[in-house]
Amino acid sequence: MPRRKLTDDLDAPFSERVLDPLLKRFLGIGRRLSGADTGNRIHRRLELAGNPAGWTVDRVVSAKVLCAIGGFIVGGAFAALLSPGSTARLVIVVGGIVIGFFAPNFYLYQKSYDRQNEIQKGLADAIDLLTISVESGLGFDAALQQVARNTTGPLAEEFARVLREMQIGQGRTEALRALADRTNLADLRSFVSALTQADSFGIPIGQVLRVQSSEMRVKRRQHAEAKAQQVPVKITIPLIFCILPCLFIAVMGPAAISIMHTF
Incomplete structure (x- = not known):
């Protein structure tokens, strides 16, 4: 044994x-x-x-x-x-x-950080697709399923998880709030907050989605403009320590060599 x-x-x-x-x-x-x-x-x-x-x-x-x-x-x-x-x-x-x-x-x-950044990038397009699906006659759950099926990335995975949680008996509001808790993005939290309030007060979901879609497009444009304004500041250090020394060597080097030969 x-x-x-x-x-x-x-x-x-x-x-x-x-x-x-x-x-x-x-x-x-x-x-x-x-x-x-x-x-x-x-x-x-x-x-x-x-x-x-x-x-x-x-x-x-x-x-x-x-x-x-x-x-x-x-x-x-x-x-x-x-x-x-x-x-x-x-x-x-x-x-x-x-x-x-x-x-x-x-x-x-x-x-x-990378995952939250990918969610931020895909949020506006996902809300646009969700708005189009709802306005074409689909219910919110079916529209959410279309977005999860026809898109890729972490946001599609999160929407698919929301659907699975609702299928096992969790309420829509609780599933959406759990989605907001799994991220640290203010835009996604405001989107979930608007949906839960619309569900509580009986506001048509299509109207809320149209407003949120417009706001997300504006925020994405503002975010891109803010990133573009940061480029001159970020390029200063490489410019000073990498590009300008090489430029000075290429421009002043021959003159320095000529002066050395002269004296």
């Missing part, structure tokens, strides 16, 4: 024999190192990032410890190659540990 049990243990996948116990140990360490509300913050960040496949709160906490160990190894190797003083070596190693520990947080922040 013990031999059979040993054989079964060896036949188990490597992830079950080694990785899972290791991640559980890392999870305990990560929970002790993190704050009490870390789980809630990571869960919120995962919601904003669209709940990437395979990512859970426990795995993120375990990954923080694993990346901290990786940062310690990389920092130690880098310090050994540079051979600095003891203080500088300690700073490099500690910096590697800190960067590794917070690397999963940076990754989730970037994922959530």
Whole structure:
């Protein structure tokens, strides 16, 4: 019987024999190192990032410890190659540990930022399509299904999730408010607020959608104009440190060489 049990243990996948116990140990360490509300913050960040496949709160906490160990190894190797003083070596190693520990947080922040940016870009077009569908005679749920089916991106995924939540018995207002809670976009929150108020007061949904569609187009144009006005400011640093030195070298270099030859 013990031999059979040993054989079964060896036949188990490597992830079950080694990785899972290791991640559980890392999870305990990560929970002790993190704050009490870390789980809630990571869960919120995962919601904003669209709940990437395979990512859970426990795995993120375990990954923080694993990346901290990786940062310690990389920092130690880098310090050994540079051979600095003891203080500088300690700073490099500690910096590697800190960067590794917070690397999963940076990754989730970037994922959530990119996803919210994509939702912002597709919101105006999605509302236009939703308005056209409702004005053509479809109900709001059917129009929402058309938008989720005929568009791509995170906003289509969110609309599909709203439909699934309504199909399992959740009310339309609650499903739309859950959609607003899963994002941090003011435009989407105002759109959901207008829809829920129209549903509460019995206002025709087509009229609300027309107003929201017009407002979203204006906001998208204003957002594009604001981005265009930021270009001169953002290009100043590359212009000063990258373009102008090369230009000075190309223009003044031959003159400097001629002066050197003359004197």
